[in-house]
Amino acid sequence: MNIIILGTGQVGSTVAESLVSEANDITVVDLDADKLKLLQDRLDLRTLVGNASHPSVLEQAGIADADMLLAVTQSDEVNMVACKLAASLYNTPTKIARIRSADYLAHPVIFDSNNFCVDFSICPEQILTDYICKLIEFPEALQVLEFAGGKVSLVAVRAIEGGPLVGQPLSFMRTHLPHVDARVAAIFRQDRSILPQGDTVIEAGDEVFFIAATENIRSVLKEMRRMDKPAKRVMIVGGGNIGRRLALALEQIYQVKLIEYNKTSCQRLASELSKTLVLHGDCTDENLLRSENIEDVDVFCALTNDDENNIMSSLLAKNGGARKVVALINRSAYVGLVQGGKIDIALSPAHVTIGSLLAHVRQGDVAAVHSLRRGAAEALELVAHGDRDSSKVVGRRIDEIDLPEGANIGAMVRNGVVIIAHHERMIETDDHVIVFVIDKKIIRKVEKLFQIGVGFF
Amino acid sequence: MYRSLTVINALGLMLVLFSMTFLLPIITALIYHDGTLLNFTEAMLITFLCGVLMWGLTYRHKGELSIRHGYLLVVVMWTTIPAFATLPLLMVLHNLSFTDAYFETMSGLTTSGGTVLVGLDNLPQAINLWRHELVWLGGMGIIVLVVAIMPLLGIGGRQLYKAETPGPMKDATLTPRITETARSLWLVYLGITLACIASLKIAGMIWFDAVCHAFSVMGLGGFSTHDISIEYFHSPLIEFVLIVFMLVAVVNFATHFLVVRQKSLRPYFKDVEGRSSVLLLLCSCLAVAIILWWHGTYSNFWTALRFASFNLVSIATSAGYANTDFGLWPIFAPLWMLFLSSIGASSGSTGGGIKMIRTIILFKQAGREFTKILHPSAIAPMKIGGAVIPNNIVFSVLAFIFLYFMSVVMLVFIMLLSGLDFITAFTAVIASINNVGPGLGQVGPASNYSGLTDFQTWVCTLAMLIGRLEIVTLLIIFTPKFWKR
Numbered sequence: 001m002n003i004i005i006l007g008t009g010q011v012g013s014t015v016a017e018s019l020v021s022e023a024n025d026i027t028v029v030d031l032d033a034d035k036l037k038l039l040q041d042r043l044d045l046r047t048l049v050g051n052a053s054h055p056s057v058l059e060q061a062g063i064a065d066a067d068m069l070l071a072v073t074q075s076d077e078v079n080m081v082a083c084k085l086a087a088s089l090y091n092t093p094t095k096i097a098r099i100r101s102a103d104y105l106a107h108p109v110i111f112d113s114n115n116f117c118v119d120f121s122i123c124p125e126q127i128l129t130d131y132i133c134k135l136i137e138f139p140e141a142l143q144v145l146e147f148a149g150g151k152v153s154l155v156a157v158r159a160i161e162g163g164p165l166v167g168q169p170l171s172f173m174r175t176h177l178p179h180v181d182a183r184v185a186a187i188f189r190q191d192r193s194i195l196p197q198g199d200t201v202i203e204a205g206d207e208v209f210f211i212a213a214t215e216n217i218r219s220v221l222k223e224m225r226r227m228d229k230p231a232k233r234v235m236i237v238g239g240g241n242i243g244r245r246l247a248l249a250l251e252q253i254y255q256v257k258l259i260e261y262n263k264t265s266c267q268r269l270a271s272e273l274s275k276t277l278v279l280h281g282d283c284t285d286e287n288l289l290r291s292e293n294i295e296d297v298d299v300f301c302a303l304t305n306d307d308e309n310n311i312m313s314s315l316l317a318k319n320g321g322a323r324k325v326v327a328l329i330n331r332s333a334y335v336g337l338v339q340g341g342k343i344d345i346a347l348s349p350a351h352v353t354i355g356s357l358l359a360h361v362r363q364g365d366v367a368a369v370h371s372l373r374r375g376a377a378e379a380l381e382l383v384a385h386g387d388r389d390s391s392k393v394v395g396r397r398i399d400e401i402d403l404p405e406g407a408n409i410g411a412m413v414r415n416g417v418v419i420i421a422h423h424e425r426m427i428e429t430d431d432h433v434i435v436f437v438i439d440k441k442i443i444r445k446v447e448k449l450f451q452i453g454v455g456f457f
Numbered sequence: 458m459y460r461s462l463t464v465i466n467a468l469g470l471m472l473v474l475f476s477m478t479f480l481l482p483i484i485t486a487l488i489y490h491d492g493t494l495l496n497f498t499e500a501m502l503i504t505f506l507c508g509v510l511m512w513g514l515t516y517r518h519k520g521e522l523s524i525r526h527g528y529l530l531v532v533v534m535w536t537t538i539p540a541f542a543t544l545p546l547l548m549v550l551h552n553l554s555f556t557d558a559y560f561e562t563m564s565g566l567t568t569s570g571g572t573v574l575v576g577l578d579n580l581p582q583a584i585n586l587w588r589h590e591l592v593w594l595g596g597m598g599i600i601v602l603v604v605a606i607m608p609l610l611g612i613g614g615r616q617l618y619k620a621e622t623p624g625p626m627k628d629a630t631l632t633p634r635i636t637e638t639a640r641s642l643w644l645v646y647l648g649i650t651l652a653c654i655a656s657l658k659i660a661g662m663i664w665f666d667a668v669c670h671a672f673s674v675m676g677l678g679g680f681s682t683h684d685i686s687i688e689y690f691h692s693p694l695i696e697f698v699l700i701v702f703m704l705v706a707v708v709n710f711a712t713h714f715l716v717v718r719q720k721s722l723r724p725y726f727k728d729v730e731g732r733s734s735v736l737l738l739l740c741s742c743l744a745v746a747i748i749l750w751w752h753g754t755y756s757n758f759w760t761a762l763r764f765a766s767f768n769l770v771s772i773a774t775s776a777g778y779a780n781t782d783f784g785l786w787p788i789f790a791p792l793w794m795l796f797l798s799s800i801g802a803s804s805g806s807t808g809g810g811i812k813m814i815r816t817i818i819l820f821k822q823a824g825r826e827f828t829k830i831l832h833p834s835a836i837a838p839m840k841i842g843g844a845v846i847p848n849n850i851v852f853s854v855l856a857f858i859f860l861y862f863m864s865v866v867m868l869v870f871i872m873l874l875s876g877l878d879f880i881t882a883f884t885a886v887i888a889s890i891n892n893v894g895p896g897l898g899q900v901g902p903a904s905n906y907s908g909l910t911d912f913q914t915w916v917c918t919l920a921m922l923i924g925r926l927e928i929v930t931l932l933i934i935f936t937p938k939f940w941k942r
Contacts, residue, residue: 263836266836267836267838269836270836270837270838270845271838271840271845274840274843277828277832277835277837278835278836278837279832279834279835279836280834280835280836281834288834291832291833291834292832
């Protein structure tokens with residue numbers, strides 16, 4: 001695909017990175033020549049210095065032949081104008097804009113084809129906020145990802161001694177939980193994947209991915225580990241875009257404290273938030289953490305812009321007695337370093353949000369993509385089309401489908417009803433099929449499988 | 458000094474305007490032939506000529522008023538206009554002293570409603586109407602009226618408006634132009650008053666009483682055309698109508714204006730101040746009713762509720778009607794009612810006292826202090842209804858409360874010095890400074906202010922003016938700083 005990316009911020013560069021690795025032709029436009037150079041040194045793409053909302057710049061970037069425009073600059077307005085220009089002047093097929101302001105999003109009519117022609121709007125901060133909210137709702141889980149509009153969830157959890165299923169074969173789950181249908185999609189033991197079979201025994205320390213209807217998450221989680229008390233007190237560090245949104249989303253249900261270093265931001269936050277206690281101070285100041293009763297905090301989220309601060313304050317919080325600590329870490333090298341150590345969850349914003357973009361880039365009818373295990377694995381929601389003759393999946397039992405090694409089907413959603421995949425189930429047309437792919441290399445094969453045979457037409 | 462002549466020039470213009478308000482009693486005198494037609498015409502002419510004279514002699518100094526002269530104008534106007542308003546009273550009631558007449562008109566214009574007149578039922582109708590009209594005019598504010606109908610006055614309208622309207626935050630205007638704001642407020646006020654006249658008529662009053670009581674209820678004054686106040690009507694329905702309109706008048710008229718303009722009731726629910734006032738009043742009604750019933754003052758709970766709610770709402774909103782002698786109730790109830798009168802009314806309403814918004818601000822400030830102790834690094838701006846209240850407003854409220862408190866204490870001491878008993882002195886000062894009307898003891902609902910000596914009457918008059926102009930506007934002109942250049 002021929003893709004133009006506007007903006008080389010956090011989002012722009014990670015998108016570029018993961019799209020380049022999927023064999024696309026990428027052109028990146030930004031005002032900052034240094035940033036572009038850095039990007040070009042690392043990745044195989046074309047760069048262009050210029051204002052992303054000027055037609056001449058877009059033209060130079062080759063918008064006339066582009067299949068997709070990704071406007072992810074810092075400014076909502078530039079992004080919207082770029083989409084409008086691409087639509088009016090060059091008829092670009094797919095236009096995606098990053099829109100952060102809730103004010104714009106409150107009026108969807110702005111984005112339709114008569115106005116700014118934004119086909120899809122994404123807001124990485126909101127995706128990240130929703131993601132963290134889920135983690136706080138299920139403090140035991142490492143990851144909670146939703147499919148089919150929230151009906152099905154894929155949950156990652158570390159099995160811990162004391163869970164009824166730990167030390168038992170997988171088939172035991174059906175006898176132990178007769179009324180709950182769930183499927184273990186993958187098990188990672190010491191960072192190596194194990195193909196889950198009926199006789200696979202779950203060991204303490206395993207990272208288990210299971211798929212279940214969203215309302216059943218809690219009961220399945222109970223099988224893997226002893227449940228803690230639900231979270232009540234949340235401490236957020238960093239009142240940037242994510243911290244503010246998170247506090248806003250949580251403050252009605254939880255007791256939220258937010259620490260921010262910049263006094264002016266503090267004032268603004270305190271006026272926007274109603275119940276949150278806004279604290280002015282340094283997040284790595286252990287005295288501040290202690291005087292704010294860090295030992296009673298259930299979930300501690302370090303969400304500043306600075307990776308090192310996030311890591312250090314999370315470590316301090318954990319040491320001080322916080323039950324679960326979440327750190328936002330941009331550099332992927334750090335993520336692998338700290339995850340699973342003292343810091344319970346290391347969040348890479350790029351990996352959390354990239355899925356929402358990837359869904360539009362992928363071939364075939366892909367409804368959602370979630371990147372797992374720092375981009376090594378992926379979960380896709382594909383829509384099956386056609387019939388037994390034109391499609392390689394529709395009208396077949398699951399065990400008949402020729403899935404590549406390392407991919408397995410977790411669940412289907414048919415007319416809004418969740419069906420957990422078992423060998424004998426059939427896939428019908430228009431089913432949303434959730435596929436778990438352990439290795440990124442085979443994603444292309446999985447997509448091909450779901451495309452309608454060319455010969456048919 | 459020349460700038461002070463500008464003030465006199467503007468005052469002249471206001472007197473000319475004020476002389477027009479005599480038209481209403483003149484019409485009344487024409488309808489009822491009560492023999493006061495000549496007196497009112499005379500009073501009108503005197504006022505008019507004085508105004509023209511002041512305006513004409515200082516014509517050369519006509520011009521824009523500075524902030525300090527704005528304050529001066531407001532104070533001068535609020536002391537002069539009651540004096541001119543006494544003219545018809547002095548002409549008709551020959552044995553009335555100037556002190557008492559000035560108290561009466563000041564009580565009207567400041568919407569207090571305490572009276573020194575006895576035999577209200579037998580007064581000429583035009584005089585009664587005049588007293589009630591003063592309440593109505595003073596309710597929304599004469600200067601607001603002037604700003605509303607005379608945009609070409611050429612004087613700093615916004616400054617004057619700020620100096621006269623009650624409440625700590627006056628910068629939020631409803632419309633871009635202050636004239637338009639003032640006009641909208643008066644139109645809403647007029648509209649609600651007409652609705653009140655109609656409701657009272659339907660509830661069983663005669664037209665004259667309905668008009669008079671509508672005037673005094675909308676201004677939260679509490680004047681009545683009868684010596685025994687609302688007890689005269691013996692009608693729970695009338696009492697209910699009055700309660701409703703007192704509660705309407707105790708809410709900020711800016712909120713009523715928003716309701717009319719947006720054609721939805723949402724502004725009422727978003728108005729934290731009005732919501733708190735009404736809630737506090739209704740809860741107190743219930744509590745006082747239960748106490749009265751418990752004490753056996755009334756054997757029937759519903760009777761207790763009727764008397765408790767009417768008198769409580771009336772006193773707490775600073776209207777000051779009574780339908781029974783609540784001075785005979787257990788002392789908790791009337792004192793609680795007077796306490797409510799100091800905090801019950803909203804800013805921008807026609808009520809008096811500290812105003813609910815200041816109470817809320819201080820309450821939240823106290824909470825902030827606690828937060829500061831528990832979380833030394835917390836940033837906790839004061840928020841009311843989602844909007845942040847800047848610190849300078851909090852400080853000005855603190856200063857206001859101090860001045861209010863000191864004024865009450867000093868005035869009570871002066872009253873005690875003059876020989877009054879404590880309950881009378883205390884409640885007379887509270888009732889005057891909150892623009893309520895009746896107090897307890899000698900000035901209780903069963904009697905009135907006619908028993909006070911001249912000196913005590915003047916102290917009460919001063920207290921009413923202090924309360925209406927919210928202390929600062931009046932006191933500022935007595936500070937040396939004000940006169941320094």
